[in-house]
Amino acid sequence: MDFKVSCRFLFAVAFACVLPVASAHAQVEGNLSSYTGKNAEGYLKPLQEGFGSALQDALFRSAYIPRTGPQVNVGVNLMIVKFGDDDRTFDATTEEGFFPETAMEAPTVVGDTLAVRVDGDNATVAYFPGGFDIGSLAIAVPQITIGAYAGTQGILRYIAVDTGDADIGSLSLIGLGLRHSISQYFTNPPVDLAGSFFWQKFQLGDDLVDATSLCVGVQASREYSVFEPYVGLSYDTFAMSVDYETEVLDERISVDFDDASSLHITAGLGINLSVVHLHGEVSSASQTSFALGLHVGN
Numbered sequence: 001m002d003f004k005v006s007c008r009f010l011f012a013v014a015f016a017c018v019l020p021v022a023s024a025h026a027q028v029e030g031n032l033s034s035y036t037g038k039n040a041e042g043y044l045k046p047l048q049e050g051f052g053s054a055l056q057d058a059l060f061r062s063a064y065i066p067r068t069g070p071q072v073n074v075g076v077n078l079m080i081v082k083f084g085d086d087d088r089t090f091d092a093t094t095e096e097g098f099f100p101e102t103a104m105e106a107p108t109v110v111g112d113t114l115a116v117r118v119d120g121d122n123a124t125v126a127y128f129p130g131g132f133d134i135g136s137l138a139i140a141v142p143q144i145t146i147g148a149y150a151g152t153q154g155i156l157r158y159i160a161v162d163t164g165d166a167d168i169g170s171l172s173l174i175g176l177g178l179r180h181s182i183s184q185y186f187t188n189p190p191v192d193l194a195g196s197f198f199w200q201k202f203q204l205g206d207d208l209v210d211a212t213s214l215c216v217g218v219q220a221s222r223e224y225s226v227f228e229p230y231v232g233l234s235y236d237t238f239a240m241s242v243d244y245e246t247e248v249l250d251e252r253i254s255v256d257f258d259d260a261s262s263l264h265i266t267a268g269l270g271i272n273l274s275v276v277h278l279h280g281e282v283s284s285a286s287q288t289s290f291a292l293g294l295h296v297g298n
Helices: 003-023 025-032 037-054
Strands: 068-082 089-093 103-107 116-119 125-128 136-149 152-162 170-181 192-204 209-221 227-246 251-256 260-273 276-284 288-297
Touching: 025 037, 025 227, 037 068, 037 089, 037 136, 037 209, 037 227, 037 251, 037 260, 037 288, 103 116, 103 125, 136 170, 136 288, 209 260
Parallel strands: none
Antiparallel strands: 068 136, 068 288, 089 103, 116 125, 136 152, 152 170, 170 192, 192 209, 209 227, 227 251, 227 260, 260 276, 276 288
């Protein structure tokens, strides 16, 4: 496959995969309008954990980094997070001004689609909105790796989609990182070792979702013919805020989520076919996630 054609194909795949995420924006904001504060956090908590896990996946497919370049490869990674039963509900409390104050189990954004009705004093009624019955979250992003200088390579992730819909708005992701070879300092090490630092910023809509992630980790791999098993361990942090119009207060509010952090353990297998490289992995962090990647280059 021609290198330029391959690159265009990879970016087209990533573009197609992010559109469903953007198209859900207007519906999510509509449901959120019934909530403020802690209810909004509980409703969106699975997305915070899902994005936090998925964005840290597929940052590498090998721990080998040459001491000198040139090294360039372009690819697309598909990250998938599976949601469990615990992600489908949260403990919600009726909003201020509704009597009597009532606490009950309500759907999260990934939970059942049916709203939950609460009957109050004087024939008043409140509703906890339903979710979207989502079993998994998938994100596809292009990635470029450039190296190497003194055993160091740079990584760039970037995608920006303007849907042209005033309700949906735009989706963007930018990520910048560095990886450095540790094994270059040892004589005939049994495996290749590398360390990494990666920063990413994700935005959806007109400030509906604004998230930032950091990842510091180490990786190990060893090549056997065309196969290259690899493992990784990292410490991840993820900060997220949402800004939306609420019907309860009839104004725009901003909700800052508590920063989430977790250990991120990854195991995967790469297949190196000349200039084409494939890899698949499974990770355990705040959520269990999976990733597939297709890269072209050296």
